[in-house]
Amino acid sequence: GAVVSQHPSWVICKSGTSVKIECRSLDFQATTMFWYRQFPKQSLMLMATSNEGSKATYEQGVEKDKFLINHASLTLSTLTVTSAHPEDSSFYICSAPRTSTGELFFGEGSRLTVL
């Protein structure tokens, strides 16, 4: 079964609203989680690294004020897309390494459609 779970799996929102996506590690603690974005027919692009107890690290070109990341606990990271616009429509995927072994697990992905 899934060891990293994302919610919601899909969401449709109006332009200008904010959307929160959750990423949970189900049976292990993850001090670090990674957020990716994937546009149609393209590969996964790393957006940011979420760190429990400290600020997230953003990749170059990713607006930290637009994509708010909060690593609330050792099993939960959230990505909030603020003031979403149609160009933010994408497939958002989180990933978490098991702290004890380094094995990397991926969530099922969350498809965001902004109208």
Place this chain on the structure above:
Amino acid sequence: DAKTTQPNSMESNEEEPVHLPCNHSTISGTDYIHWYRQLPSQGPEYVIHGLTSNVNNRMASLAIAEDRKSSTLILHRATLRDAAVYYCILRDVNTGRRALTFGSGTRLQVQP
């Protein structure tokens, strides 16, 4: 991270073996070769990984060239459910908890 090169797409027939190649000529001695696949509308899933020796698991086999500059993922009997994008990724053993960097991968189509 060292770069990998994969064909953009491949086709296979159902129940036939599939050999997915990956070139990684700049691989370092501490790089593991990882394969992940991404089914349509899903997150990537781990397939297999290896360092020097060939590896087998229930999903696939990984054949690694003697000089480690290339590897081949082998699906012994392709099914329609194996249609996915397959990513070959090098991961340094010393940076095991860093994010993976994905290339464009190989899109495998399986014909019935």
